Amino acid sequence: MRAFTSITATAAPLPLKDVDTDMIIPAQHLTSISREGFGAHLFERLRVRIPSLFLNQKRYSEARILIADANFGCGSSREHAVWALLDAAIRVVIAPSFADIFSSNSSKNGLLLVVLEPTVIERLMREATEGALVITVDLESQAVSTSDGRAWSFGYDPFRKHCLLRGLDDMDYLRSRLPMISAKKAELEPYSFFRVGTPNR
Amino acid sequence: MRRNIIEKIWDAHAICNDEVAGDVEILTIDFMLLHEVTSSQAFSLLKERGIPLFDRTRMAATVDHSIPTSRNRLIIVDDAARLQVASLRAHCEEFGVTLFDFDSGYQGIVHVIGPELGLTQPGMTIVCGDSHTSTHGAFGALAFGVGTSEVGHVMATGALLQAAPKTMKVSFEGAFKPGVTPKDAILTLIAQIGIAGANGHIIEYSGSAVKSMSMEERMTICNMSIECGARAGLIAPDEVTFAFLKGRPYAPSDSRWDEAVALWRSLASDEGASYDRELTIDVSELSPMVTWGINPEQAISVYGTVPVVDSLPETHKAVARQALSYTGLAEGDAIRGVKVEWAFIGSCTNGRIEDLRSAAEVLRGRRVHPDVTMYVVPGSEQVMAQAEREGLRAIFEEAGAEFRMPGCSMCLGMNDDKVPSGRRCISTSNRNFIGRQGAGSITHLASPLTVAASAVAGCIVPWE
Numbered sequence: 001m002r003a004f005t006s007i008t009a010t011a012a013p014l015p016l017k018d019v020d021t022d023m024i025i026p027a028q029h030l031t032s033i034s035r036e037g038f039g040a041h042l043f044e045r046l047r048v049r050i051p052s053l054f055l056n057q058k059r060y061s062e063a064r065i066l067i068a069d070a071n072f073g074c075g076s077s078r079e080h081a082v083w084a085l086l087d088a089a090i091r092v093v094i095a096p097s098f099a100d101i102f103s104s105n106s107s108k109n110g111l112l113l114v115v116l117e118p119t120v121i122e123r124l125m126r127e128a129t130e131g132a133l134v135i136t137v138d139l140e141s142q143a144v145s146t147s148d149g150r151a152w153s154f155g156y157d158p159f160r161k162h163c164l165l166r167g168l169d170d171m172d173y174l175r176s177r178l179p180m181i182s183a184k185k186a187e188l189e190p191y192s193f194f195r196v197g198t199p200n201r
Numbered sequence: 202m203r204r205n206i207i208e209k210i211w212d213a214h215a216i217c218n219d220e221v222a223g224d225v226e227i228l229t230i231d232f233m234l235l236h237e238v239t240s241s242q243a244f245s246l247l248k249e250r251g252i253p254l255f256d257r258t259r260m261a262a263t264v265d266h267s268i269p270t271s272r273n274r275l276i277i278v279d280d281a282a283r284l285q286v287a288s289l290r291a292h293c294e295e296f297g298v299t300l301f302d303f304d305s306g307y308q309g310i311v312h313v314i315g316p317e318l319g320l321t322q323p324g325m326t327i328v329c330g331d332s333h334t335s336t337h338g339a340f341g342a343l344a345f346g347v348g349t350s351e352v353g354h355v356m357a358t359g360a361l362l363q364a365a366p367k368t369m370k371v372s373f374e375g376a377f378k379p380g381v382t383p384k385d386a387i388l389t390l391i392a393q394i395g396i397a398g399a400n401g402h403i404i405e406y407s408g409s410a411v412k413s414m415s416m417e418e419r420m421t422i423c424n425m426s427i428e429c430g431a432r433a434g435l436i437a438p439d440e441v442t443f444a445f446l447k448g449r450p451y452a453p454s455d456s457r458w459d460e461a462v463a464l465w466r467s468l469a470s471d472e473g474a475s476y477d478r479e480l481t482i483d484v485s486e487l488s489p490m491v492t493w494g495i496n497p498e499q500a501i502s503v504y505g506t507v508p509v510v511d512s513l514p515e516t517h518k519a520v521a522r523q524a525l526s527y528t529g530l531a532e533g534d535a536i537r538g539v540k541v542e543w544a545f546i547g548s549c550t551n552g553r554i555e556d557l558r559s560a561a562e563v564l565r566g567r568r569v570h571p572d573v574t575m576y577v578v579p580g581s582e583q584v585m586a587q588a589e590r591e592g593l594r595a596i597f598e599e600a601g602a603e604f605r606m607p608g609c610s611m612c613l614g615m616n617d618d619k620v621p622s623g624r625r626c627i628s629t630s631n632r633n634f635i636g637r638q639g640a641g642s643i644t645h646l647a648s649p650l651t652v653a654a655s656a657v658a659g660c661i662v663p664w665e
Contacts, residue, residue, distance in 0.1 A: 022634040027613040031281035033241040045636045071397035077332040079348035105348035174358040181360045193453035195258035200454040
């Protein structure tokens, strides 16, 4: 997994609540068996429908941070949505709230999700829409700041922070706990009634 | 301590691990379903890193999302989809994973075949790289959708890192009026609490209406839990659950049946168990529901009118405007009578035998409107065979509907089954997102009864 420490970059606005993962990457592109190349189709349907979408504006071409509205990433569990954002160089999404599976998928890929108060988001959204907003997001200090000295702190799960700062993924962690997992499985074995491949009838 | 069913299953599977800071726990996973779209990259990762499968007897695969549903489906014309299916087959072969492939008798939508095979059992933790995995909760299993990375974690370790959920109890009480179904009940819940209304929670559905539902109906309810943001939804197992499971291929052997049932009975929430949130809906008050917008919370009674944007909460106005612009409906318009050009019966929400029976009941002796193209897509080869045995296929075909081969089909338009741009579809599926059924397509979600009645009328109508 890609580590995340800190970034200073242009922020792009996406002023729409309940952005679903079908919007982020339409299902028609999910036949790929790679993790790469999804960025080309990021927000494909919205690009057509919303002329002012950040992806349609040259001034956001260097954007690495997305300011979004509530419940970002709802719907389908497709991790392709996270891959598409990263592939399009987005490293941070700042929103009032995120959907659960999207949030989990982001933490597995080094995409940092930052939750800030809706009133703060509203202000940042306006500034990113009206002018050029450059934001610094620092994970170690859990702070979002602007070049004019304003700063906001954000909460982040300590374990997820530990992993993200170092680029550690869950796979290594879980594999190092295999003896513990196997012991639990053995404890549950009497409550299990089948093994796939050998039907009971 | 009094525990609810969610806490009972969670506690039985979670490993208390003090080394892990924060809220994250190791949750052991009993069973995983795989399909072609969200597994290939996980298998590839294991191969790259030389990691073996933790337990191949705790997973099963099928093909459903990107496959054709045409009669001659065996040759997949789309290059990417063909490669994706070939990749799943090769990986299953290489890793020794059981694959319920075309013509195995059990191929179908993951969430339809798990229960059919008896793989979905009470008290289990089940995951799949698909957000509608909550369907399996109908059996009293804790089942939820995960991303591809997590599919890889379960492949390699039989476990996941998860934060403990909040719990929510939704009681559906009373009896449905004729023409009103569990699909209408779950759409009502989603409209009421919103698509983020249950974020972070696992829902237990209970109440007299749930107790009298069939397993198919319970699966429809649990299936759409994700549409109000819930991590999962489940229903305590009872006699209806046990009767459904008995005799299925992977259901407990006869010698262990009584032991299994005794264990399953003990899962029910303790009397007086508490939840983080509780909510009751009287289903006797409900009418058939249909969506008017671009997400499942934008649902209204079929007798109702499209909301006036100014009457909505401030936070909902922008999405409502976007929805009206996309669906071409006007504020205050009656939803009843809106012309439809497509009708779809199928998906993991409503592609089971009872759904096909209720649609066939409406279509028996009637004709699909000449301006409507109707697809009926059984959820599995088992459902298809049953529908043929019962003469349902003949009813659909005589009515002018296309009876197709099993798969996800027009629910998400990953194959050729797409609603053309600008066309309006009334659909038994689960999402009306922008372009969900194909670029530019417009979706109205409803029950099988409403979809079949609307297909005949050529416009949105309830079944009366």
